Amino acid sequence: MNKILKLWNLIKSKFLYLLLILSVIPRLLYANKLYPADMIFIVLVIVQFILTYMQFNTMKYSKKKALIFLAFCMALSVILLLLNSNNNFILFYYFFILDNVFEFDSRETRRALIFCHMSGFMLYLLVDNILINKIPFYTDVSSYVFCSFVYIMVLFVYICIHEYRYEMNNLKMLNCSLIDYSFKEREHLVLNERNRISQELHDSLGHSLMALSMNVKYIKAIKDREKINHEINELESLISKSIQSLRETVYNLRKLDENFSLHNEITSIISKFNKLNIIKITLNYDNNIEKSSIAIKNILISTIKESITNSLKHGNSAKIFISIKLIRNTIKLIIKDNGDGCSCIIKSEGLAGIENRFKTFNGTINFITSPNKGFTITASIPEVIIDDKSNDS
Template sequence: MRKYSSTRGRLLFCRIMEIVALNTILPHILKGHEVLNTYTSFLLSLCLILVLNNIFRYKYLKDYRNKTYYLSYGLSVVIIGYFNYYMKNPGTDIYFILTLIEVMIVNRDIKTRLVTFHFIIYLISNLYKIDLFDSKAFISSLVNVALNYGSFFLIIFLFRTVVNERNKVLDLNQELLAKNLTLNEYSEIIKQLTLEQERTRIAQELHDSIGHSLIALKMNIEYAENILDKDPEKAKTAITKAKQVSKESMNSLREVVSILRKDNYVDKLRISINEIFNNFKESNSIEFTLHMDEEVEKVSPDIKNCIYKTIREAVTNGIKHGNATNFIIEINKKDNNISLLVQNNGLPCSNIIKSTGLKGIESRIKALGGNVSFISGEIKNFTISANIPNV
């Protein structure tokens, strides 16, 4: 069944059966003739034409819609019908079955016209069995011929159904295999993209947390350096704060390293924001004002985490790039929307180029379905305004 389900297997089977049929017909032609006469030569010529015509059709006429194919097939059926009419032989029955198999199984589609023509030739070639002058015998013989034809037609049709179903299964298996290969390729691509996104995420986290700590550390050290001679006690306090910031930055680094395992969410947002302010408290050069709706503490950890990181990066950027000394932060919740405003008195920016920090702010807020704007004043001030849906 496996071999016969393929076109090559079906053709090979038909060729073998043709040889069997021909070996049955030839002895019948030559039987009783010691020398070749005209009629025997004629029959042998028909056999040769039949074989050559079949070879030509099988090898060169691949398009079953071609008119030449119809002519070649019709010629073979007529020759077989002639043999069947004049020398009823098992070989002719085999040939009739093979030609029917050709149009029902070997070909993908059943050609109704060829099947009809095949049946008519089969019926005519069996007329010798029918007594045309005896109506009852004629009808009875006609029914028998039709039943014989119908029996092997039905067998071939059922076999065709089995073969087609098997071909469908094989095609589906091939399609499934192709889709599995495609899915594996997509899986590998997704894996690479995920790794790339994770690397970007870690780089962003390093930039945001460590960058903020380094700015605070720099501010405290510079402050201590400037007042060391004037006020050693305050300088000592600033150095102590710098050491604390350094320690906290190391803790932040450890947290970033573990980011692949879990996110470090903010628990109490106001407390976490005040910790950002405390990093610059001892320098006495940065002022912070926070207006926060306490309802914001009830929003999801993802939103609070996003707000905290946005403020941290806004403070870092404002001090580093704008020399800002004053920050006003407003966080409000209205209906299903969280609004965030971070404004500083830093230097203006005529052409805002989104750095790694600003891109990180934008990507985090957009990931939550929100939007963000970066606005620079003409003389001073830089503002980050964001809205995040709370759904």
């Protein structure tokens, strides 16, 4: 079902353009002479074509403008139907454009547009039968009932399809929120572990330094040489214990970083999203990236998380490709999805945050997109900071 909806969203605009083109072909090819009414009809179809294009083009970045263009499209469709009531292509266009009503998030807006669309259809039936074809209303009630039934059935199908889509989107957002929560929970656990180690360092080293300070003051006060030597030995022992405690703490912090595998972390993220069965993520990974510093690894992780979340929330993506390579001491990151894309990139807080993190390490980042062509992030960090694995002296 999701694949069918995605395919329909991909071809919908082209299909509507085709219906408009087909609506004027008979007049152009088979008419011996173009009358003023024919010329008016063709001009209005051209205007309708432009309005339809503008409606699709503005939907991504301005719902208000798209709403205005859609309202004009519906009104002009009724006029075209009245000018040529036998043109089935315009009638099909009018019914298929009803699908665009459900692109708006507000239920009140959708209800108002459906009411206008239904009113336009009923107005067309009444004017065409009573005023143009001179058929009294009471003699053709059954046709009105049948047309109303067909309209309600079409509307019911649209509602069912889009309610399914809304539920799937809500489920997708809920799953994304749960996964995002699990990411934050892990970060919180790591932070707590660092805070615990830091507190141990503060407590043990702080206590030792205080004891050293008191012993030094005591040595200054005593005169007995033997006692001085004894206290110096105590100082050496205390200093040795402090150094050992400091080494153990540094080792624990380093071990915490060394246990962090970028590949395992990314694989874990991908696995969580793939299990949802709403997106397929593939990874191309260079193991040499593991040599980079924990700071760079964290930048890559946060960028990947933000990119996947954006692809699901805003791009309606079904596939994401992630590539991380180390080329001549430069990390190259590519994240590409097959989502809706857009004609204009508005840098949200998330995208701005990604850009700032790369700039911190003299990196570069580019965002590439176009309508129905997906969204691509290409980034690089020119200098790889290698962790120092040497032992403390």
